[in-house]
Amino acid sequence: MKRLLIAAVAALALAAPAAQVEAWGNTGHRLIGMAAIRALPDDLPAFLRSPEAAAAIGELSREPDRWKGAGQPHDRERDTAHFVDMTDDGRIMTEAGLSIDALPRLKSEYDAALQTAGIDVDDAGYLPYAIMDAWQQLVRDMAYVRVLTAQANRETDPGKKAWYLSDLKRREALTLRDLGVLSHYIGDGSQPHHTSIHYNGWGDYPNPEGFTNSRQTHGLFEGAFTSRVASLQSVEAGMAAPVLTGFDLKGRTVAYLKTTLGQVIPFYQLEKAGGFRDANNAPDPRGAAFVNARLSAGAAELRDLTILAWRASGEASIGWPAVKVAEVEAGAVDPWLSMIGED
Numbered sequence: 122m123k124r125l126l127i128a129a130v131a132a133l134a135l136a137a138p139a140a141q142v143e144a145w146g147n148t149g150h151r152l153i154g155m156a157a158i159r160a161l162p163d164d165l166p167a168f169l170r171s172p173e174a175a176a177a178i179g180e181l182s183r184e185p186d187r188w189k190g191a192g193q194p195h196d197r198e199r200d201t202a203h204f205v206d207m208t209d210d211g212r213i214m215t216e217a218g219l220s221i222d223a224l225p226r227l228k229s230e231y232d233a234a235l236q237t238a239g240i241d242v243d244d245a246g247y248l249p250y251a252i253m254d255a256w257q258q259l260v261r262d263m264a265y266v267r268v269l270t271a272q273a274n275r276e277t278d279p280g281k282k283a284w285y286l287s288d289l290k291r292r293e294a295l296t297l298r299d300l301g302v303l304s305h306y307i308g309d310g311s312q313p314h315h316t317s318i319h320y321n322g323w324g325d326y327p328n329p330e331g332f333t334n335s336r337q338t339h340g341l342f343e344g345a346f347t348s349r350v351a352s353l354q355s356v357e358a359g360m361a362a363p364v365l366t367g368f369d370l371k372g373r374t375v376a377y378l379k380t381t382l383g384q385v386i387p388f389y390q391l392e393k394a395g396g397f398r399d400a401n402n403a404p405d406p407r408g409a410a411f412v413n414a415r416l417s418a419g420a421a422e423l424r425d426l427t428i429l430a431w432r433a434s435g436e437a438s439i440g441w442p443a444v445k446v447a448e449v450e451a452g453a454v455d456p457w458l459s460m461i462g463e464d
Contacts (some may be wrong), residue, residue: 133205147183149343150414153305153451154182156356156420157427168293176331182308183457201243202306204254204315207382211421214238214318215447221375221382224249240247248310249374255303258427263434264446267460268460271450281457284411288460307377313418314337314339316378317385334390342388342412346397351416359417363425365432369426377422428440 145297168174185203189196206214211221217238226233228250232242269292273285314320321339323332388411391397396408438445440459448454 145321148348149419150182150186150305150308151179152351152353152356152416153308153311153419153423154178154180154301155353156417157304157423159357160360160424161427165428166270169296169427174297177297178301178304181298182297182304184301185305197243201246202248203309204246204320205248205378206245206318206380207316208318209380209382209386211379214240218245221249221379224371226371226374246315248306249371249378252303252310252374252377253370255299255306255431258299259296259303259427259430260437261439262292262299263431264437264439265292266296267434267446268439268444268449268456271452271462272456275452284461299386300427307418307426308416308424310378310381311415311422312343313381313384313388314342314416316382318431319385319389323389326371330390331393333392333460336419338392342392342397346404346443347412350404350412352413355409355413356416356420359414360419360421360424363421363428365425365428368429373426380418381415384411384454387411 130341155175155178158169158178161170163170188199205221207221208214208216208218212218213221213235215238218240219231219238220224220233225234228247231250232249235242235245266289269285269289272287273282276281276282276285309315318324318326319332322334324334328334391407391411394407396405396411398405398408435446437449440456441462442459444454445460446455449456
């Protein structure tokens with residue numbers, strides 16, 4: 122891949138609130154997933170809010186990186202989900218690229234628009250679509266959890282009840298896995314290098330402030346420095362209050378990525394000022410604050426999108442023939458045929 126990826130693997134001591142591990146590729150994703158789960162409100166299901174779930178999401182948040190190396194077409198179709206390269210004013214790759222504010226409804230339409238502008242999607246990345254796709258999958262998972270939970274609690278037939286309970290366990294496991302995937306892409310979207318054409322040094326662009334052109338910049342930021350300063354305690358302390366009103370999936374995704382894009386120049390200014398080097402044999406506190414603030418932004422976004430997915434799942438229809446989740450939860454519909462399948 123064109124990006125410098127850090128693959129170091131380290132153990133996370135879950136009992137330590139300020140646990141640190143090596144490389145944002147692991148540290149950032151683990152901490153974002155854990156912090157988000159630990160911040161979920163009580164009206165979400167208990168299986169999502171347990172310490173075991175926080176630990177699981179921390180690990181599953183790394184999953185899309187662990188998929189790599191399977192071969193083609195697997196890798197090529199997934200590698201470019203991790204980023205979207207934008208110009209400083211929010212256009213995809215070049216000034217000829219479409220604006221992030223004008224994302225089409227479908228990824229195929231996005232690909233076509235890029236090709237019209239002479240841009241290869243493999244170069245540009247499609248992170249916004251990865252985030253939206255993962256969120257929509259989470260909503261489906263949660264809708265099934267709702268139906269299975271409601272019906273298992275009221276079912277009087279022993280055979281059917283046993284099936285509902287077994288399928289609920291399967292669905293809970295899938296929900297955790299898919300929440301981990303969403304967490305990964307949200308985490309990618311909190312890292313400024315994953316939203317910018319300046320992903321490995323400033324690059325061959327106008328550079329009036331004299332920012333570094335070192336291609337090691339990305340890796341050094343994600344690696345040794347971040348492994349020394351990132352902590353669960355700091356991430357949790359920096360999380361903003363939930364923002365849950367006026368939700369629009371595409372609009373929310375675009376706003377999130379644009380906010381991260383806005384941190385690219387501050388990153389390079391801080392790098393130039395020495396903020397990501399050690400000072401007096403200790404990490405520079407300015408750089409430490411920057412790292413933890415970015416992780417906090419990711420954790421807060423994942424927390425909010427998880428809550429919003431749960432809310433949206435209550436309005437869904439699932440199964441075949443389709444049943445409304447709300448009607449099953451109200452006891453107005455028996456979902457057996459829709460869940461087990463008519464054939």
